Structures are given as structure tokens and as C-alpha cells.
């Protein structure tokens with residue numbers, strides 16, 4: 271599904287990613303861990319085409335296509351979704367209008383008619399249930415007055431509506447209380463199929479428990495320095511990152 | 521100080537005074553000598569005049585525009601040929617073509633308590649008394665040369681009179697059409713008198729037909745009686761060749777409530793001057809404006825609200841979305857006079873410059889001579905939020921569409937403040953179409 275080769279990227283002239291290699295196959299869930307500031311969000315933003323991040327070297331192939339050549343909106347249509355680490359507020363753009371624009375843009379990309387109003391509302395209702403988001407959120411502005419946890423829930427709600435094939439969850443678990451985390455993780459698990467994959471960034475073991483990832487990778491200073499299974503994640507939870515840094519130093 | 525462009529119109533008046541007088545209501549003629557003296561004294565304002573520092577009126581009037589002395593009208597029956605994009609809004613509709621007030625549609629029936637007539641139609645002794653009492657009463661006090669020019673040259677206009685306690689169920693609509701076969705100056709006039717306890721909403725649509733240089737002056741005087749409610753909404757959808765100078769004077773009695781809303785979609789140069797006096801306790805004034813401008817459009821709102829009595833409120837929200845090389849200017853002053861205790865006032869101007877070359881000029885001011893007041897004012901000038909733009913794009917919304925959503929969101933809270941549901945919806949629809957670029961107010965063009 272996704273193949274990242276020797277990816278280098280800079281933000282404001284400063285190199286953050288320094289040669290990332292990562293391959294993600296269909297149906298796989300990969301967890302990305304790493305110390306603060308190691309470049310996890312940078313990698314996510316590069317994959318979704320944030321204009322602030324400049325790719326200086328390397329390639330990314332997504333289902334055979336040159337991902338880096340696509341606009342952010344086309345990457346979205348092609349099936350890439352990012353749950354933002356810090357979802358922002360967009361006052362005045364109602365959730366309903368936002369989702370309608372997003373759903374119909376994707377349909378237009380695939381040559382489909384806009385969704386009829388009743389169908390669309392039904393879709394929203396179904397997906398809200400999946401993450402336990404109350405109806406009144408739909409008439410509010412995007413994340414307007416949402417609590418931190420509600421914003422994260424809203425990210426997974428949007429993911430459910432857009433049905434991406436590759437999802438990036440950037441610390442979606444942080445800020446969620448235990449119950450909310452379970453609901454969000456259950457929602458995410460229900461959306462998993464043999465054709466969908468994910469890259470999940472987390473600092474916590476609880477997420478490993480819920481998601482049972484196929485692989486865990488560790489990013490340090492803009493490079494993936496260690497690959498393993500879920501067990502690697504548990505080791506990090508227990509021992510921190512220093513032992514990995516020591517390993518690299520040797 | 522007579523500016524060059526003022527002298528053009530003073531000469532024109534002097535040459536044609538008799539003809540003008542022969543075609544106008546006596547009350548208009550009575551005010552001309554004073555208007556002439558004021559125009560000669562103040563001139564047409566250049567940008568050296570404080571209240572005109574963002575708009576050089578003298579330059580806008582400098583071309584020698586024709587004046588419709590012979591009352592020619594290029595549109596024969598607008599009720600048949602014109603269809604406004606705000607359809608079925610109102611049973612009560614009057615057209616003004618240039619500055620010629622068209623007769624009412626023969627089928628028009630006015631609700632009880634409403635009188636709507638042109639100065640030319642004023643007939644009854646009551647009408648004459650009303651005009652004598654109110655016409656030019658506020659405008660004459662102004663040192664603004666443009667309103668003096670209007671009083672000097674105006675030949676007809678509309679009068680809206682609401683008898684005490686009258687309540688209009690649906691809005692009354694006035695459609696101004698700038699249509700001429702040559703470059704033209706028109707001088708429009710509107711007098712609104714709401715007696716005690718009356719309430720009405722009035723929509724004025726400004727449209728244009730044809731692409732000649734067109735400059736219009738309009739003077740609107742509003743007298744809101746005790747406990748009355750007047751909603752006055754303006755929709756501007758004209759042409760880049762249009763220059764519009766509209767001066768609204770409002771005088772409010774005790775516990776009256778006046779709401780003004782202005783939506784500017786397309787024009788060339790548009791200057792709106794609003795002078796409000798809250799004369800007696802409990803009066804409340806709300807003013808909102810939504811400005812959407814691009815290309816070389818120049819939109820300037822200048823507002824002065826005088827709190828002349830205690831316990832009055834004023835609340836103003838002016839929002840501009842500026843694209844292209846457009847210029848949006850706002851200058852607003854709240855003046856709280858001595859003794860106007862318990863004044864509550866809020867004035868906000870917010871600008872969104874969506875292109876690098878659009879410019880916003882903003883100057884909210886407060887002048888307070890009372891101690892027990894609560895007044896806030898502020899202004900912002902910003903650009904589209906890149907983070908918001910990217911968030912939308914990540915969800916698959918194309919950049920152009922995302923920009924549109926954000927612009928619409930920015931201006932939407934102004935529209936939400938328009939309390940008349942039917943008006944709010946129609947205006948919101950027009951704003952949406954304007955953003956999408958499929959508005960040349962097509963529903964409202966000459967068929």
C-alpha cells in the first residue's frame with residue numbers, strides 16, 4: 271500500500287526527516303513511537319502534503335502512485351486520512367456543511383453524483399453512533415467549543431465518514447479519558463478491513479492493547495532506528511527510549 | 521472652500537434652477553437655497569476632510585455628469601420587466617429608475633397604516649405637513665457637501681410613513697436601478713417616518729443596468745418615534761462603473777429600535793455615511809454590514825453614533841472580505857455626550873484580506889463625556905487561516921472551495937444578525953452565489 275524510501279524533509283529550512291524508510295502493506299496496522307520532537311508529526315504531515323513541509327529527497331509510493339506529486343485534496347480522495355495531533359477550530363463552518371463538502375468532493379473525484387440529503391444525513395447518523403458523538407455537534411462550527419477529547423472523537427468520526435484506506439492517527443489517544451479511548455479504539459477497529467491500513471502514533475501502551483498492531487517502529491532524530499512487533503512497544507513503555515539511543519550510539 | 525467639482529454643479533444649478541423647481545415638490549425647492557450655500561461653503565469633500573480621508577468624493581464627482589432634468593426614464597414598466605432576486609419578498613414594492621420614482625403597480629394595495637408615495641405624488645394636506653416637518657431636517661445640519669449636493673439637485677424621492685402603532689408583517693421593498701444611456705448623476709431621496717410604536721422592515725436593493733459611468737447620491741432620513749422599530753436593509757449589487765454615495769441620517773426617540781444592515785456584493789465605489797442620534801432614553805441602534813469586494817472595488821463605511829441621552833445602546837459589526845486589489849475602509853465613531861450615562865456600546869470592524877493586494881483601513885473611535893458607560897470598540901485585519909485551509913484540504917475539499925467556505929464562515933455572523941428570517945435567507949443565498957462567482961444578480965437583471 272505505502273512505500274516510503276529515503277525520505278528527507280525540512281520545515282522552515284531545518285531538516286527534520288533524515289532518511290525515513292517504511293513499508294506498510296494492505297490490512298496492516300503500524301505503530302510509530304519516538305521521543306518528543308523526533309519527527310513523527312512531521313512524517314505524518316509530509317504524507318498528507320502539508321505545504322509547510324518541504325520534501326528534499328526520497329520518494330513515497332501509494333498504491334503504485336507517486337504520492338508526493340498529488341495535491342493534499344487528491345491524496346485525501348485517494349484514501350489518505352490524518353487524524354490531527356491538535357485539531358484546530360474552524361468557527362462558522364458547521365460540521366454538517368464541512369462533511370457534506372468533503373463527502374461530495376470525494377464523490378465528484380470518482381465521477382459520482384452528490385449524495386442526496388437524506389442519504390447524507392443517514393450516513394452522518396450512523397458514523398456518529400460509531401464514536402458516540404452527539405447530534406448537536408453537527409450544527410456547531412468545526413471543533414468550535416469542542417473539548418480536547420471531543421475533538422479527537424470528531425477526528426475518528428470524520429475518518430468513519432470518509433472511509434480512507436490509509437489512516438494516520440497522530441496521538442489520537444492523548445486527551446481521551448479511559449472510556450472515550452475505548453470507544454474511539456473500538457470505532458477504529460470496526461473500520462478495519464483487509465484492505466485498510468494505518469500508521470498510529472502513540473506514547474502509550476493502552477493503545478497497543480486496543481489496536482494489537484502488526485509492527486512497531488521507533489523514530490529518533492528523523493530516522494527509523496528500530497523495527498519490531500507489539501512487544502517493542504511494551505519494552506519502550508517499560509524502559510523508555512534511552513536504551514534504543516544507546517544501541518544506536520554503539 | 522468650493523472645490524472645482526462643486527463649482528460644476530453649482531453652475532449647473534444656477535443655469536437650471538427654474539426648470540428644476542418647475543418639476544419638483546415645493547418642499548424640495550424651499551431647501552435648495554440653503555443647500556447651495558452649504559455646498560458653496562463646504563465644497564465636495566476631498567480626502568483632506570477627516571471623514572472623507574479614505575474616499576475622495578471631489579474626484580469621484582469631477583467628471584461632468586449629466587443630470588436628468590427632463591425626467592427621462594429609460595425603463596418603461598419595471599414591474600413587468602424587472603425581476604428581483606429577492607422574489608415574493610414583499611407585496612409592497614416601488615421602483616426608482618435613476619432618480620425617477622416610478623408609479624406604484626396598479627395592483628398594489630398598501631397595508632393599513634402605511635403611506636408610501638413619491639414627493640411628486642404628495643397630495644393631501646397631511647402629506648404636505650409631514651414633508652414640511654421632516655424633509656431635510658437632519659441633512660441640513662450636516663457639513664457634508666455630498667448631502668448638500670443631493671438636496672440641491674434632487675427632484676423626487678420616496679416617503680414612507682407609518683402611522684402610530686402600525687406593524688408591517690412583511691418587508692417593504694424599494695428597488696433603485698441605475699440605468700442611463702449616458703454618464704449620469706442621480707440624486708435620490710428617501711424619508712422614513714415611523715410614528716410611536718410603529719414597526720417595519722425596509723429593504724433597498726441597488727442595481728444597475730447598462731455600463732455607463734453612473735454616480736448616485738442618496739440621502740435617507742429616518743425618524744424613529746417613541747417605541748418604534750425600523751429595520752433598514754440595503755443590498756448593493758451594481759456594476760464596477762457605479763459610484764454610490766449614500767448618506768443616512770437617523771434620529772431616534774425614546775425606546776426606539778433601529779436596525780441597519782448593509783450587504784455590498786458588487787459595485788465600483790461605494791461610500792456609505794451613517795449619522796445616528798440617540799435622542800432619548802432607551803433608544804437602541806444596531807448596525808451591521810457585510811462587504812464582499814474584489815477587483816478594484818472601493819467600499820467605505822463611515823459611521824457616527826451620538827449617544828445624546830442616558831440609557832441608550834448601540835451595537836455595530838462591520839465585516840469585510842477583500843479580494844483582488846479592492847480597498848475596504850471603515851471609520852466609526854461613538855460619541856457619548858455629557859449626561860448620557862448608562863450607555864452601552866460595542867463597535868467592531870473585522871477584515872479578511874484574501875489576496876495579497878487587497879487593503880483594509882480601519883479606524884474605530886470612541887469619544888466619551890460621561891463616566892458611567894460601557895463602551896468597547898475594536899478592529900482586526902487578518903488573512904485566511906492557513907491551518908484551517910489545510911485541515912479542509914486534508915478532508916478532500918479543494919483549495920478554492922475551502923477558501924470559499926472560510927470566507928463565508930467569516931461573514932456569516934453578520935448575516936445571522938439580520939432578524940427578519942426571509943431577508944436573512946435571501947441575503948445569505950446571494951452572498952453564497954457571490955462567493956461562487958455566479959452572481960451578476962441574474963434574477964434581477966433586465967429581462
Ligand SMILES: Nc1ncnc2c1ncn2[C@@H]1O[C@H](COP(=O)(O)OP(=O)(O)OP(=O)(O)O)[C@@H](O)[C@H]1O
Nearest residue numbers: 281282286304305306307308309310311312313322
Ligand atoms: N511547522 C513547524 N514549524 C517549525 N518547526 C517545526 C514545525 N513542525 C515541526 N517542527 C519541528 O520539527 C521537529 C519535529 O517535530 P514533530 O512535531 O514532527 O515531532 P513529534 O515527533 O511529532 O513530537 P511529539 O511527540 O512531541 O508530538 C521539532 O523540533 C519541531 O519543533
Ligand SMILES: [Mg+2]
Nearest residue numbers: 310311312355
Ligand atoms: Mg507529534
